[in-house]
Amino acid sequence: MYGDGGWGRQAQAGPQSPYGGQPQHHPQAPQHGDWSQEQQPGYGGQQHQYPDYQDGAGRPEYDQGFAHQTQQQFHQGGWDATGTHGHVPYAADPGDPYGQQPVAYGAEQPDFYPTEDAYPPPEPPGRRQPEPEPEPEAAGEEEHAFFAGGGGEDDEEEHELQSRRERRGKKPVKSKKRRTGCACMVVVLVFGGGLGGVGYFGYKFYQTRFGAAPDYAGSGNGQHVTVTINKGDGGWAIGQKLKDAGVVESAAAFVSALQANPEGKSLQDGVYTLEKEMSAASAVELMLSPKSRSNLIIAEGRRNAEIYGLIDKRLEVPAGTTARVAKKDYKHLGLPAWALNHPNLKDPLEGFLYPSSYGVTKGQKPEAVLRTMVAQATAKYQELGLEKKAEALGLDGPWQLLTVASLVQAEGTSHDDFRKMAEVVYNRLKPGNPQTAGRLEFDSTYNYVKNQSKLDLSIAELRRYNNSYNTYYSKGLPPGPIDNPGEEALRGALNPTDDGWYYFISMDGKTSRFTKTLEDHNKLVAEWNASRKKN
Structure with a gap:
C-alpha cells in the first residue's frame, strides 16, 4: 500500500467522489528526523483541504496547481534539502477501487480511510521501501486469438492498456501485428506441407526398418555361383556378399531368414556353391546343407x-x-x-x-x-605378439620362436604337455647345458628331413646323419619350423613352465612324462621297453 509515491491507486470511475465530495484532510509533513510517538505524519499538524475535480465522466482530473502546491509543502517540510524532482503521477491499478486520486510524487498523502486508526501511518521517508515496479501485463492479455481478426472489445481493451502506460510515463507497447486471414493461410499451408514431408519420410523409414525386405521367390534360376564366406563374417556381411553375387535380393532379407532358421547360428565359413535369384530362406537352407560346401x-x-x-x-x-x-x-x-x-x-x-x-x-x-x-x-x-616376446625368451626374433612352437607341436602328445615341452627346449638351448651338451636331440627334426614319421629310430643312425635340421647332429635350433603349429602350441612356447625339465618320454602315445636328470629319464626308458616286450 505504501511507497515513495504514496498510495498510487485510482478510485473507480463514477459521477461522485468516493468520499462524497467532502474535502480530504492531509497533515503537513514534519521536519526530517522529527518523528515521535505522539505526533506521526498524517495524523497531526495543519490540515489542507483539496477540492474534488472531475471531468464529465466523473473521473478525477490531474491539477497542475495541486501538484505545485504539494511540492511547495514538501520543501517546507524539509524532508529533502537537496531538492525534489517532479514525477508524472502513476496510473492506478485497474483492480484498485481507491487508486484514482492523482497525487504528485513526494507530495503529502491524503488519508482515504474514515478514521486515523483504520490503517497504520506511513513509515518515515528513510525507512520506506521502494515501490516495486508494476508487473508487466501477461502476454496473453494483449494477444488476440490465433485466428482472430482484431476489433471489438479486444481493441478497446488494448487501447485502454496503452493509455494506462502512457499516463505512467512509460513508452507504449507496440501492439502485435494482427494475423490476417492470408497470414493464417500461409501458416496452414507451411504446416500442412511439413506434415506431408514428415509423413513421406516416416513411411520410407518404416519401410526400411520394419517393412518386408526385398526378396526373390523360389530356389534359384539354375545359374550357379560360388561365394566365399570368411571366418568371422556376421549375418549382415554374409547377406551383403550374397546380394553382390546375385544370390539374394537384399542383405536384410537374408539376415531375417537366418534369424528365423533354428540352425542359423551353426552357419560356418567356407566356399558355398549357390544359385542366383534365390529366396533368402532357400539360400539359408542350402548353406546349412553339406551339399553347398566342403571345406x-x-x-x-x-x-x-x-x-x-x-x-x-x-x-x-x-x-x-x-x-x-x-x-x-x-x-x-x-x-x-x-x-x-x-x-x-x-x-x-x-x-x-x-x-x-x-x-x-x-x-x-x-x-x-x-x-x-x-x-x-x-x-x-x-x-x-611373437615379435614383441621373442627377445624376453632368449631368442633371436619371432622366426626362432615360431620354430620352437613347431617343435613343441611335433613332440607334444597333448595340450597339457606344451608348456613343459617348451621348457625342455629352452633348457637344452641354454649355454653350458649339463644334460645334452647343447643339443636338442628331437626325433621329429630327423623325421622332417626324411619326410617320415617313425618312432623306432636308433641313436647311431640319428647321430650319423649330417643335416642342419637333424638336432642329433647339429646343435641349437633347426633352420626353421618343421610343421604348422596351432594356437595351443604357440601359447606353450610363449609361456613355458619353470620346473627344471630336461627330458620327456611318451609311455602310451597320448601323454608325456618329464624328468630333470638323465638317470630318471633312463629309468622311464627301461620301463617303456619292458612294456613293449610284454605286448
Missing part, C-alpha cells in the same frame, strides 16, 4: 608337403602344382619381413599354412589358397 580342414602339426597335396586334390589340378607355386612365388604370397631371407630352409612357407578351415573348391587358383593361409597365420602371430 578343407588343416589340422595342427601338418607339414607343408602334405597340405600341398590336399590343395591339389581339392582344386583338381595335377599333383605337385601347388608345391611348385609355393617354391616359385613364396616371396609374393604375403609373408612378413621377419619370415624372409633365412638360409638353408627346406620350405620357406613352412609354419605359415595356419591350421584352420578353408573354403577351397575347384576353379580357384593355388596362389589364392596359399595367400589366404599365409594371411591367416600372419594375423595370428601378430595377435599373439
